[in-house]
Amino acid sequence: xxKTTQPxxxxxxxxxxxxxxxxxxxISGTDYIHWYRQLPSQGPEYVIHGLTSNVNNRMASxxxxxxxxxxxLILHRATLRDAAVYYCILMENYGQNFVFGPGxxxxxxx
Amino acid sequence: NAGVTQxxxxxxxxxxxxxxxxxxxxxxxNSMYWYRQDPGMxxxxxxxxxxxxxxxxxxxxxxxxxxRLNKREFSLRLESAAPxxxxxxxxxxxxxxxxFMGEQYFGPGxxxxxx
Numbered sequence: 401x402x403k404t405t406q407p408x409x410x411x412x413x414x415x416x417x418x419x420x421x422x423x424x425x426x427i428s429g430t431d432y433i434h435w436y437r438q439l440p441s442q443g444p445e446y447v448i449h450g451l452t453s454n455v456n457n458r459m460a461s462x463x464x465x466x467x468x469x470x471x472x473l474i475l476h477r478a479t480l481r482d483a484a485v486y487y488c489i490l491m492e493n494y495g496q497n498f499v500f501g502p503g504x505x506x507x508x509x510x
Numbered sequence: 511n512a513g514v515t516q517x518x519x520x521x522x523x524x525x526x527x528x529x530x531x532x533x534x535x536x537x538x539x540n541s542m543y544w545y546r547q548d549p550g551m552x553x554x555x556x557x558x559x560x561x562x563x564x565x566x567x568x569x570x571x572x573x574x575x576x577x578r579l580n581k582r583e584f585s586l587r588l589e590s591a592a593p594x595x596x597x598x599x600x601x602x603x604x605x606x607x608x609x610f611m612g613e614q615y616f617g618p619g620x621x622x623x624x625x
Contacts, residue, residue, distance in 0.1 A: 436614075443600045443616030444553065487552060491540075498614065499569070500545075500552035 404488045410418040412440030412478045419505055420473040427468050432491045435462065435473045436482040438503070444487065447473065483508045511536050513600060514617035516601050522565045523531035523591045531620050532587040533601030541604045543568075544576060546597040559584055575600065591624045598622070 405423040412418040424433065437439045437446040448455055448470070455462040459476040475482055487503040514535045523529055535542065542562045543551040545568075555568030559578040573589045573595060584603075588595060598621050602614040 423607075434613075441619075443602070443619050445616065446613045449613070487519075496545075498555065500554070502550070502552050 403499070404490060404501055406486070406488055406501065406504045408502070409507070411507045411509060412475075412482075413509050414480060415458055415497050416494050418475040418478045418482070418506065418508075420475075420486050420488075420506065421470065422472070424488070425469045425492055426443045428492075430492055433462065433468075433471050434444060434461070436487045436489065436499070436500075437482075439481075439484045439485070444500075447486070449491075473499045478506075478508045480504065480508050480510060511513045513537065513607075514600075514601055514603055514615050516581055516617035516620050518620060519618065520621050522625065523558070523588075525592060527591050528587065528589050529591065531601075532583070532623075533617060534583045534587065535601075535603040535615070536582065537603060537615065539603040539605045539615075540579070542578065542603070543584045543602040544574075544584070545602065546570065546595075547600060547619075548597050556586065556599075571607075588622075591622075593624045596622060596624045599611055 404448050432449050433450050434449040437447050438443040438444040438490050448460050450462045466485045485503040487500050517532045518614045521590045543558040544556040547553045556574050557576040562582050567578050577585045598619045600619050601617040604614040
């Protein structure tokens with residue numbers, strides 16, 4: 401399975417934008433980029449996914465580099481509720497096997 | 511909709527005891543998964559079931575068995591619990607197809623301690 405690399409931790413101030421980076425230099429052409437987050441004492445929850453084009457949804461935006469070797473999850477206005485561990489995961493098309501790395505622990509300061 | 515439910519929420523076992531963790535989903539998903547999460551780590555896939563009647567090993571299957579009882583239910587059994595199986599166990603379900611790309615929905619987890 402292709403691997404991803406993320407910073408261990410990041411900090412943000414409340415109501416400011418947050419850019420969470422992910423490197424995936426060995427991504428293959430059919431791998432989708434998924435982001436999940438895990439709030440304290442909860443199961444992970446889906447945030448967003450994409451293949452080549454940038455994606456937006458109500459939770460976040462996903463910016464994918466032109467060569468697809470990296471991506472950035474963008475939270476437009478961080479809230480205290482966004483404090484969580486964020487996982488960047490590669491999934492093969494129709495694949496079943498997610499590989500979760502250690503993720504990035506995001507702290508949001510009031 | 512309840513989504514994905516897991517029972518029990520907490521369990522303490524002695525080494526060598528057996529138990530079954532239950533998982534059910536009401537989203538009519540074909541695929542279901544069992545993960546474990548050790549402290550400070552990401553999730554690791556134990557087993558998954560791509561559809562009713564099929565199961566496949568994930569990254570860490572040793573010491574576990576699974577049963578896909580029907581489309582809704584996917585259970586995880588520890589036949590002889592060991593302290594190394596102390597972890598939080600998450601069940602998930604997803605739909606994969608032309609319009610779904612495997613977004614997984616997770617249950618709240620079962621915190622298991624083996625002494």
